[in-house]
Structure formats: structure tokens, C-alpha cells
Amino acid sequence: MEDLTAGELQFSQQECLTIQDFSYRCDRGKNEEGIIGGLTGSSMMQMTVRLHELSENKQFYDCLISRTPCPFTIVFNADFNQDGKLKEYENAMTVFGYVVDVLEHFDTRTPENGSAAPMNIRVEIQLSSMVFHGKDEDRVLEIIRS
Numbered sequence: 682m683e684d685l686t687a688g689e690l691q692f693s694q695q696e697c698l699t700i701q702d703f704s705y706r707c708d709r710g711k712n713e714e715g716i717i718g719g720l721t722g723s724s725m726m727q728m729t730v731r732l733h734e735l736s737e738n739k740q741f742y743d744c745l746i747s748r749t750p751c752p753f754t755i756v757f758n759a760d761f762n763q764d765g766k767l768k769e770y771e772n773a774m775t776v777f778g779y780v781v782d783v784l785e786h787f788d789t790r791t792p793e794n795g796s797a798a799p800m801n802i803r804v805e806i807q808l809s810s811m812v813f814h815g816k817d818e819d820r821v822l823e824i825i826r827s
Contacts, residue, residue: 682740684752686775686812686819694765698737700755701801703728705776705808707822724808724824726776728753732800741804744780750809752777773814778806 683692705726732738744751758771782805811822 682744682751682753684775684777685754685773685814686752690754690756690767690770690773690814692767694759694761694767697756697759698733699731701729701731703755707808707811707824725781726778726806726808727803728755728806729801729803732802735800738783738785738800738802741780741783741802745783747780750777750779751806753806772816775812775814776806776808777810778808781805781807 683696685692703726705724707724730741752775754773754775756767756770756773760768760770762768782803784803786801786803788799788801808824810824813820813822
């Protein structure tokens, strides 16, 4: 939950949460010839995040009551070194948006190995922009709220 658009992605594995799934839809208008282009309309993103501890849900609730867009960075195929610092990644994306809904899900079954029961949180975000971090360059997609 950091804005990692201003430079190289550098963080530790301890600061990361696992995203179970995410989805978003961006709609763009068509011109008179039917070619897609122009502004990207209001878009929503949903993601399910696995929590290690119940206290980690606080940051999502803080974003829910915030009146400013919050950053969320998703790193794909991350590889960490022995110190737990990010060594390399395939690509990443940072979204900025307003958290509009949070839904918690706690599994009541106790795992056989005695570890804590899994906790997931489903977050819905109204997007304001997206930045795709590629190996060679970043690409920004601005989203217009209608």
C-alpha cells in the first residue's frame, strides 16, 4: 500500500501482502469511425488480500474513511534475496483510488498444522489512475470519474 511510482521498486518481503485475486475494468470511448480512444471512464477494481494478522486490516479501513486517493502497488512474479529485499520482478502496477467497500472473510476451520485460520479481506476501489511498471518504462493511464 505504497506509491512506488517515483523510482525503482524497493521494499522487503515483510511489507508485502498476498493478493488472492484482483479484477478491474476500464472502458474507453469510441470515435465516429468506431476506433477506441480518448478518455478512460470511471473504473472499479476489486481485490482479495490474504492477511497474516487481523491488525493488517486497519490500513484498508483507514483508506475507506480517507478523502484522498490511496496507492496500491501490485508486483508480479517477485523474487526476493536472502535479506528479504526485492531482487527482481517481472512487472508491476500501482493504482490510485478511493476505497469504497471492505468485506472481511475469516475461515473458522482450524488448519491441521495448528497455524492461525486464514483471513481474507475483499477491497473495492474506485480508480483515479493506474501506472504500469515495465522493465523498460512506466505507462500511465488517467481515469476520468463520470
